[in-house]
Amino acid sequence: MTRLLRALHAGRIGVWEWDFATDHITWSDTHEATWGFAPGAFPGTLAAFLAAIHPDDCELVHLAIEHCRCGESGIRQEFRVVRADGGIRWMLVIGSAVSDDLGRPVGMTGVSVDVTEYRLADGARRELQRQLADAQEEERRRMSRELHDHMGQHLAALILGLETLKESTTEPRQRFRVQQLQALASVIGSEVHDVALELRPTALDDLGLPSAVRHYAEQWSGRYDIPVDVHSSGLDEQRLPPAIETTLYRIVQEGLTNVARHAQATRVSVIIELRNGIVQLILEDDGRGFPVDAVMNAPPTERRLGLLGMRERATLAGGTLDIESAPGRGTTLFVRIPIIDDATSAAAER
């Protein structure tokens, strides 16, 4: 027993037990210590337990407890605890219901682990990831502009110069050769445009998300001969924050790539709507679908990595990505991102 206690101390793991009959909660010493209670100070009531939880997380914990109490599921929840000294710690609580011989729930038991460092590291990782994504996007933006503004313009000048050259002679063979060169320069212009588009469409900055998505969908549709139906609403008057426009654009790109690779679809819908402070992107195909849970829990495949990448993008932008699919039933992606103005988001960061 002492060895176990030593181990719990070392790991800063608290043990808890809740008896429904007496409605009393028992905490180990380590539990009190990690939650910032003086030894023996925890009165053993649910109210005292909830009082220690950060107000914003209280409802979440309450719900998790209720689910567990009904025997629906075990509990596994991360939330913030406000210690007596005012310090905020992140706790991971894992537990499950305890049943009597007849299978009736009589209590709950489990452990509580301080995961603050992990959460902070995770937050820092996300921040780095966001910066990395931003930097990559910025670089692509710069290169795309460069291609349009410099190469594109010089090519235009070249084509015009060749025209002057052509007009300076009446010799048919020479005129024909110059014409061929003009055509070549025009092809290069078209290729420069395609490369710039692949990097980052200037339309995304100049005209906004719906226009850029429409154009990309058109190109994609032409390439794979699959009709894409784009619908957007609520975005004619209002532009989204640039980072969110980028996120959604990249998800559309990745999503359509997945459709081309796996779906065998005959039709695709892309719907972008801003309503009630939430922008929702829906990408739906009528292809062969896939077993979502099986694929998402399987070892990494190309498709799974693609989906995880999209989800990561959505998460970094403060949103969610849900996948609905089944074999033979097509696939639908739901991306939802709340649009918060800068003041609110700054407050949320703190």
Next chain:
Amino acid sequence: MTPLRIVLADDHVVVREGLKALVNAHHTMCVVGEASDGEAACELSRTLKPDVLVMDLSMPRLNGAQATQRLSEECPSVKVLALTVHEDRGYLTHILQAGARGYVLKRAAADELIRAIRTVADGGIYIDPMIAGKIIQNPMLPHAAATRERAPLSVRETEVLRRIARGYSNKEIAAELGISVKTVETYKARLMDKQGLKSRADIVRFAIRRGWLDSECPSPVGCTGPVGPFPDTRPRKS
């Protein structure tokens, strides 16, 4: 016949020089002014009143679209021909809405540009064939979705369709209506078949035509945000 009077606006000197040489080589037209930003282009157009203003889309101080917008209000007699490296249809729509009469790619053949200037000066509209071609061969052109209701919808069917149009997932619809996800899927497939709707986007438009999205109705949950009724931000379509 007096030659057409042209003003060129482009911030790239090499392009402008090339354009000038090209235009002046045609005795039916001549360049009367040059500008390297949108402001200057407007100013020159106001004072010189040219027949055609050939203008780049991306320029410093007042871009092409803004300048076009201003000119179409201040001196509508000046026809604007947009000359650009942008091949996205979005730019075309945008500049035409602003009041431009033509759209030519910079990589277009030179005689294309001359033809465009003439067409625009004559009061016509000129779209570069390389862009126009893209629009026409595109399989995405709005397909005539069923506009008439083929069969009446039951209350339950309406409930399901409305929520799909609102952006609910099948799971969310199932939870809200107390039916299984499978049932929702079946409803959806049957409804699309019955109404001749080919895609989810079709469903959304079908709902808009019926005014279903105008009324207040909760948006799907799934991420945090303000809750409760909300003003519909969709453009009203009849």
